[in-house]
Amino acid sequence: MPSDKVDLKASHRELYAPPRGRFVEVDVPTLAYLAVDGEGDPNTAPAYAQAVEALFSLSYAVKFASKRAGRDYVVGPLEGLWTADDPGTFVRREKGEWRWTLLVLQPDWVDEDTVVAATETLRAKKEPPVALDLVRRTSLAEGRSVQTLHVGPYDDEGPVLAELHDVYLPEHGLTFAGPHHEIYLSDVRRTDPARLRTVLRPPVRPVCRAGPRGAGPPERAAGGGGRPRAPAARRQAATRRRAQARSVASSTSVRRRPARPRAQAGDAPSGTASWSTHSRTPRRRRCVPSARSSVREWTLGSTVVRTSWSTPERRITASASNARRPDGIVPVTTG
Numbered sequence: 001m002p003s004d005k006v007d008l009k010a011s012h013r014e015l016y017a018p019p020r021g022r023f024v025e026v027d028v029p030t031l032a033y034l035a036v037d038g039e040g041d042p043n044t045a046p047a048y049a050q051a052v053e054a055l056f057s058l059s060y061a062v063k064f065a066s067k068r069a070g071r072d073y074v075v076g077p078l079e080g081l082w083t084a085d086d087p088g089t090f091v092r093r094e095k096g097e098w099r100w101t102l103l104v105l106q107p108d109w110v111d112e113d114t115v116v117a118a119t120e121t122l123r124a125k126k127e128p129p130v131a132l133d134l135v136r137r138t139s140l141a142e143g144r145s146v147q148t149l150h151v152g153p154y155d156d157e158g159p160v161l162a163e164l165h166d167v168y169l170p171e172h173g174l175t176f177a178g179p180h181h182e183i184y185l186s187d188v189r190r191t192d193p194a195r196l197r198t199v200l201r202p203p204v205r206p207v208c209r210a211g212p213r214g215a216g217p218p219e220r221a222a223g224g225g226g227r228p229r230a231p232a233a234r235r236q237a238a239t240r241r242r243a244q245a246r247s248v249a250s251s252t253s254v255r256r257r258p259a260r261p262r263a264q265a266g267d268a269p270s271g272t273a274s275w276s277t278h279s280r281t282p283r284r285r286r287c288v289p290s291a292r293s294s295v296r297e298w299t300l301g302s303t304v305v306r307t308s309w310s311t312p313e314r315r316i317t318a319s320a321s322n323a324r325r326p327d328g329i330v331p332v333t334t335g
Contacts, residue, residue, distance in 0.1 A: 006073040008105050016077075016183060018199055020149040023168050028142040028203070032110065033079070033103040034059055035138045036131060041095040047131070051102050052078065054129035059104045061118035066110060076105035081179035090180065091162045093155055101179070103140075112137055142178060147201035153193040160200060169204065177205040 009016040014026055036051040059075050066073065081101040084090065089097045115137045122128050146168065150160050169175060183199035 004072075006071070006107060008073060008076045008107060015147075015201075016185065016199065018147045018149045018201070020151060023146050023148045023164060025204075026145050026147055026201070028145050028201075030139055030141040032106040032108060032137065032139050034062070034106060034115070035136055036102045036134050037100070038102070038134075039099040041098070042100065043095065048100070048102075050129070050131040051134065054131035054135050055102055055104050057122055057129045058115070058118055058132065058135050059106075061122050062106065062110055062114055065114055065118050065121075066107070071107070071109060073107050078184045079103040079105065080182050080184070082182065083179045087165065087176070087180075091158050091165065093158055106137070142181065142201075142203040144177070144205065145181070145201050145203045146174070147199055150198045150200055151194075152196060154196065154198065157198065157200065164200070164202070173207050174204040175207050176202055178203040 012031075015028060018024055018026075034055055036055050038045070038047045038051050040047060042048040055078070056075070063073060063075050080103065082090065083099045084094075084097050086097065089095075119132065119135070122132055146164065148160065148164070150157050179202075181199075181201045181203070183201065185197040185199065186195065188196065
């Protein structure tokens with residue numbers, strides 16, 4: 001005994017009855033379809049009309065085969081996946097640039113064998129559909145999507161798509177994740193254009209952005225590289241801080257160490273003296289240790305000073321005298 005007829009749209013009501021005038025997010029499960037691929041203007045391209053004919057002919061053949069097996073259902077509406085090299089062609093309605101995949105939803109109990117058998121039945125007819133061999137069975141997993149209901153002619157979809165592309169998706173941090181999906185709920189042959197009902201449903205994903213401070217590095221698009229730029233407000237604040245720091249540095253006087261008075265003749269005591277105990281001697285110079293003793297001399301007024309140091313002890317002593325020796329060298333004591 002045949003079971004009750006299944007309405008596939010009612011089984012997935014959240015996917016086929018979106019609100020009009022606003023966008024909502026849905027999670028689309030994996031669904032089975034019959035599909036035909038093509039390209040060109042759907043109003044003028046012969047391939048589009050041939051694809052629609054073959055798709056519905058096979059869909060009804062599969063339905064009747066399923067009904068004979070005891071499970072009947074309502075054939076779903078025509079659906080389409082639309083792509084283009086430039087997404088703006090959908091807003092501008094440049095239909096000759098579009099590529100499409102026409103779809104009809106199938107129940108989950110219809111398998112590949114059922115589709116193949118229905119295809120052979122159609123092929124045996126006197127005039128089978130021209131594009132019958134182009135129809136294939138496939139599955140589609142769109143996942144997170146944004147959808148709305150458009151009522152009116154297909155060519156009036158442009159403003160709705162522009163709002164979706166330019167307003168809703170950027171405000172919610174989303175971008176496209178697959179072909180634009182449309183579902184044609186009305187029969188275009190029997191419905192006034194002003195009353196045509198179309199579901200607009202592109203799959204989406206979050207836009208990759210830099211995370212909060214302390215989080216890991218943000219994701220980068222394929223082929224991207226380099227360090228992500230900080231937000232404009234942070235860059236401006238950093239620039240102001242650097243400018244303030246330069247202003248403070250330029251207005252603040254640098255505290256300098258007072259110069260030592262020059263040593264005059266007669267100031268240095270006679271005999272042996274240590275560098276660290278005499279205030280009028282020049283500052284000790286830092287010397288690089290070497291493997292042997294070294295000697296250095298210079299003149300303070302009329303006084304000749306000679307220093308020596310040795311690496312193992314690193315001890316420095318100096319002697320000074322008011323009277324020059326004939327050779328100009330002051331005796332040095334090395335400790």
